[in-house]
Amino acid sequence: MSKKTSYSYVGIAFIILVFGILVIPNIIDRFNSDDITRDGSRSKTVSTTKISKKAINSDLVFIEINGVPKKVPTFSFTNQNGETITNKDYLGKVYVVEFFFTTCPTICAPMNRNLVEIQNQFKDFKDFGVASFSIMPKVDTPEVLKAYAENYGVTNPNWNLMTGDPEGTFQLANVGFNIFVSDTQDDFGFEHSGDFALIDKQGFIRSRKDDFGNPKIFYRGFIPEADGEDEDGYVQEITILKEDIAKLLNE
CATH class of the missing domain: 3.40.30.10 (Glutaredoxin)
Structure with a gap:
C-alpha cells in the first residue's frame, strides 16, 4: 500500500471522528427534545396521548x-x-x-x-x-x-x-x-x-x-x-x- 493511500485512509478516519464528536451528540439532543419529527405509528400514538391528557384538566x-x-x-x-x-x-x-x-x-x-x-x-x-x-x-x-x-x-x-x-x-x-x-x-x-x-x-x-x-x-x-x-x-x-x-x- 502506498503512502498516499495510507494518508487518504487516515484523513477519512479523522473526518469520521470529528463528525462523531461534533454532530452526533446534537442529533441525539434533538431527538430527546422532540425537535425532530418522527414518522410512523409510534409518533401518532404519542401525539394522541399528549392531546388527550391536555384536554382532560379536571380531577373527575x-x-x-x-x-x-x-x-x-x-x-x-x-x-x-x-x-x-x-x-x-x-x-x-x-x-x-x-x-x-x-x-x-x-x-x-x-x-x-x-x-x-x-x-x-x-x-x-x-x-x-x-x-x-x-x-x-x-x-x-x-x-x-x-x-x-x-x-x-x-x-x-x-x-x-x-x-x-x-x-x-x-x-x-x-x-x-x-x-x-x-x-x-x-x-x-x-x-x-x-x-x-x-x-x-x-x-x-x-x-x-x-x-x-x-x-x-x-x-x-x-x-x-x-x-x-x-x-x-x-x-x-x-x-x-x-x-x-x-x-x-x-x-
Whole structure:
C-alpha cells in the first residue's frame, strides 16, 4: 500500500471522528427534545396521548367497566316538543341525567326544582343541558311533558323531557346510567332513586371520588342546596354537582 493511500485512509478516519464528536451528540439532543419529527405509528400514538391528557384538566374520574371508561349507550326518545332526541344530540355538551314522572308525589318535584336552579346558574353556557326521562310514558305524553316544563320554568333549549318505550327506559336507567328504577309500583307510583348522573362532552359518565377513592357514580338530587340535609341525615349534593359541571365545561 502506498503512502498516499495510507494518508487518504487516515484523513477519512479523522473526518469520521470529528463528525462523531461534533454532530452526533446534537442529533441525539434533538431527538430527546422532540425537535425532530418522527414518522410512523409510534409518533401518532404519542401525539394522541399528549392531546388527550391536555384536554382532560379536571380531577373527575371515569366510570370504568373492566378497565374501559363507560360511555352513554345509544338511545332515542320523543321530547316535550314532539322531536326525536338521541344520545348524539348531546355530544359536545355537558349534561345532567334524571329519571322521573310528572305525577310523582314525592321526590320528583324537588329534583326538578334543583335542576331548574342549576339551569339558571349555567344559563350562559350553550354547551350545558339536561336529559329527563319519564318512567311513566303512558301518562307522560309530549303534551303533558311540555306543560310540566313550562310549569317548572324550563327554559334551556338543551333540556329535553323525554318519553318512550318503558322497557327501554328501565334498561337505560339501571344499566346505562346506573340509576335505580323499578317497574314495581306502590301507592306513590314507581320506585326510583332521586339520583342524577353527570355526562361529559364526549358522552362519558363522570364523577368525583368518594372518601374511599372510588367513583361516586351519581349525585343525590332530591335535597335542596339550601336545606343542607334531609330529615334522615342525607347531605345535599347539589353544591358539588354544580362544581363538577363547571369543571367539565372547562375541559
